[in-house]
Amino acid sequence: MSALPEGFVLGSATASYQVEGAAREDGRGPSIWDTYSHTPGLVWNGDTGDVACDHYDRYEQDLDIMAELGLDAYRFSIAWPRIQPTGRGEPNLAGLDFYDRLVDGLLERRIRPVATLYHWDLPQALEDAGGWPARDTALAFADYAAIVGRRLGDRVGMWTTLNEPWCSAYLGYASGAHAPGRREPAAALAAVHHLNLAHGLSLQALRSVVTGTPDYSATLNFHVLRGEDDAVRQIDGLANRVFLQPMLEGGYPEDVLADTAAVSDWSFVRDGDVETIRQPIDVLGVNYYSTARVRVWDGVSERLTADGHKGVGASPWPGAERVEFPPQPGPYTEMGWNIEPAGLTELLLRLHRDHGVPLMVTENGAAFADEVVPDPTRPGGKAVHDEQRVAYVRDHVAAVLDAAEQGADVRGYFVWSLLDNFEWGYGYSKRFGIVRVDYETQERILKDSALWFAELARTRRLP
Ligand code: IFM
Numbered sequence: 001m002s003a004l005p006e007g008f009v010l011g012s013a014t015a016s017y018q019v020e021g022a023a024r025e026d027g028r029g030p031s032i033w034d035t036y037s038h039t040p041g042l043v044w045n046g047d048t049g050d051v052a053c054d055h056y057d058r059y060e061q062d063l064d065i066m067a068e069l070g071l072d073a074y075r076f077s078i079a080w081p082r083i084q085p086t087g088r089g090e091p092n093l094a095g096l097d098f099y100d101r102l103v104d105g106l107l108e109r110r111i112r113p114v115a116t117l118y119h120w121d122l123p124q125a126l127e128d129a130g131g132w133p134a135r136d137t138a139l140a141f142a143d144y145a146a147i148v149g150r151r152l153g154d155r156v157g158m159w160t161t162l163n164e165p166w167c168s169a170y171l172g173y174a175s176g177a178h179a180p181g182r183r184e185p186a187a188a189l190a191a192v193h194h195l196n197l198a199h200g201l202s203l204q205a206l207r208s209v210v211t212g213t214p215d216y217s218a219t220l221n222f223h224v225l226r227g228e229d230d231a232v233r234q235i236d237g238l239a240n241r242v243f244l245q246p247m248l249e250g251g252y253p254e255d256v257l258a259d260t261a262a263v264s265d266w267s268f269v270r271d272g273d274v275e276t277i278r279q280p281i282d283v284l285g286v287n288y289y290s291t292a293r294v295r296v297w298d299g300v301s302e303r304l305t306a307d308g309h310k311g312v313g314a315s316p317w318p319g320a321e322r323v324e325f326p327p328q329p330g331p332y333t334e335m336g337w338n339i340e341p342a343g344l345t346e347l348l349l350r351l352h353r354d355h356g357v358p359l360m361v362t363e364n365g366a367a368f369a370d371e372v373v374p375d376p377t378r379p380g381g382k383a384v385h386d387e388q389r390v391a392y393v394r395d396h397v398a399a400v401l402d403a404a405e406q407g408a409d410v411r412g413y414f415v416w417s418l419l420d421n422f423e424w425g426y427g428y429s430k431r432f433g434i435v436r437v438d439y440e441t442q443e444r445i446l447k448d449s450a451l452w453f454a455e456l457a458r459t460r461r462l463p
Pocket of ligand 1: 015287363416423424432
């Protein structure tokens with residue numbers, strides 16, 4: 001299949017801390033990523049999101065680029081500390097006004113707003129009170145969701161509660177490779193549960209205030225695993241099923257509770273939580289970049305702990321001390337992640353088979369070392385010939401179409417990312433954008449991948 005299915009949504013994605021900048025403008029409070037990135041030694045080159053792509057002040061220009069590319073939808077995230085600078089209490093109206101303008105600007109350009117409530121910028125005050133390992137954070141999240149839903153709920157086309165809670169829980173609280181940088185495996189499991197609870201509570205809160213007829217969703221970053229059965233089972237449990245099962249089917253997988261019993265007794269799960277977490281969703285967001293290889297560690301040789309996705313710091317896998325992560329065969333992107341489009345087809349088919357839920361690829365893309373070259377035929381006289389990214393995106397869109405042809409109900413594809421941006425612990429050293437950002441001048445240059453994507457959007461067929 002090379003034609004996009006009828007109604008298939010093509011979009012691009014970003015996240016607040018990665019693109020907005022304006023870290024202290026209009027009453028925004030500090031988030032855990034401000035604290036983390038300002039702590040020496042934690043982020044490459046000491047980079048921070050203070051300025052990033054200055055999207056907060058240049059959003060009109062970025063909206064024009066999206067319109068020029070012919071995007072159907074834009075997936076952005078809302079910065080909780082702009083809405084509630086300490087994570088609780090009265091809303092900061094200037095913060096809400098920004099997203100109001102953004103949503104209106106999208107609708108004026110006939111681009112569907114897809115809003116994520118949480119893409120990792122937890123208000124620092126909530127972390128100081130315990131962070132995601134504390135139940136109160138989930139309750140506060142529901143209040144925040146209601147505030148945002150009241151203000152934007154007549155216009156947002158799709159709501160996503162959480163982006164990649166795997167990263168928030170395990171990289172934030174077990175490996176320490178992400179903010180807040182804690183290395184407490186038991187706390188990471190409590191964070192898993194409270195993120196799941198936040199998902200359920202925020203869906204209830206949104207549904208009670210939203211006046212439009214949006215789709216509701218959550219986005220997970222799935223681990224597509226290769227290797228030995230028991231290692232695959234364990235990591236699949238911790239990475240995928242610990243979110244999928246409570247959100248879609250109800251309750252936690254028995255094997256995950258058993259595997260992690262020495263780390264936690266899961267007594268933070270209270271009566272009624274299982275029911276609260278399992279709320280109806282219209283679409284499951286799927287983020288996919290690569291696959292990972294696992295095997296049972298022999299206990300003798302040096303254990304390969306590097307996780308193919310964010311392999312720095314301590315292990316992000318509570319209770320999986322006997323699993324190791326050998327390197328995957330290439331080719332690789334600039335992140336060192338292997339390129340395997342067939343993994344995406346396989347994942348979509350699995351999710352379709354096991355859960356029967358409509359799917360949306362909410363992130364897929366690649367970092368490569370781009371080069372800007374003079375080109376008098378292009379606006380601004382510059383071009384970026386990112387053939388590898390074009391091939392990556394093309395092959396992954398083809399993989400999505402393969403899954404659709406084999407019966408998976410896949411409703412859209414969002415390329416990560418619209419803009420080069422702050423890549424968390426890697427700072428600005430990794431460029432994922434289909435649009436180049438010059439961080440000195442804030443100039444935007446459409447890369448060849450952006451032009452390719454525009455062609456896809458225009459013709460609705462794989463160029
Ligand atoms: O940049 C991130 C994004 O914030 C979440 N998903 C993966 C991307 C690439 O690492």
